[in-house]
Amino acid sequence: MPTTISITPPRDYLLHRDVCSYGYFLLAPNRWTPATRTFTRILLLPTGPATIHITQGNTPRPKRGGNLTIHASRTINKPELPDLHDALTRMLRLDETHTHTRAFHKLDPRFKHVGYARLFRSPTMFEDVIKTVTSCNVTWPNTINMNTLLCHHYGPGGSFPTPAIIARLRPANLRGRCRVGYRDARIVHLAKMFNTGQINPTWFQDPANPDDDVRQALLDLPGIGPYAASNIMQLLGRYAYLPLDSESVRHGRTVLGFKGHPAAIMKRIARHFAPMGNQQFRSYWFEIWNHYESKRGPAWTWDRETTGKTFTAAQLK
DNA sequence: GGTAGACCTGGACGC
């Protein structure tokens, strides 16, 4: 028996804008349907996988803060509701209230009008970490492929695989089936660390722990370098670091007009966003995102198989 | 502490 739930989001929440705000909304098991502005994914809950459809309002133009309708393909038992609620809150950033977004817009008013502030993420830190590892040193379509294969081969019912499932795999099998290449052993190692509690998401997500300590702990993990650590920081809700990479260099050259070698451009970018302090990731990211959208149209109109494969700067040349 | 080189994969590009 399907279950339908209604959730009241923060008063400035806009589903199509706040979901289609970071590339991970295009990665399996996530799916966005532009025609109906519906977010769909298979979530693994305590009694098994459930397909969740999320919409906002009944009109073609949803209103900010309008209630979210969560439609589940099966009965969601009462004991499962807290797990569902936690997953939705993390993924959709429902914990970032209007007060949080206003703090960002105060520092960077460029994005106040359109309301950019929340960045889509995964329901678990584990999924965010693995998605980040699969985005390093590859083209975006390859990242899409790796995540599709991970869910297809190892995700219960098509959900994202759990740490316990990946931890049991031989790296060679993971590589062969999911085309993850040299990332195989690192992914299995990370899964083991999550599975045994060596990586404790609660510690990483506790705002009482200083940013510098959290970032250093991330840098100590296998497969996590400066770019990945800074990116995972923003996925943890910590926006004080920039994930500088080849994409940043292109942005510096094409949009900001910086010239010189990649290392020099990265330093200039760091100086450019430094005044944004603990909000600099968002300032940096939405500047890039805005550029993508100026070339490819609003992100909520992108489809994974077409526009969604061609939005990165490397393909905007 | 700074820096080459290797590392999977798959698509783009030049020949």
Next chain:
DNA sequence: GCGTCCAGGTCTACC
């Protein structure tokens, strides 16, 4: 067709 290059980096061995 085939070889080369490189993409939203990381790691290791050197110096």
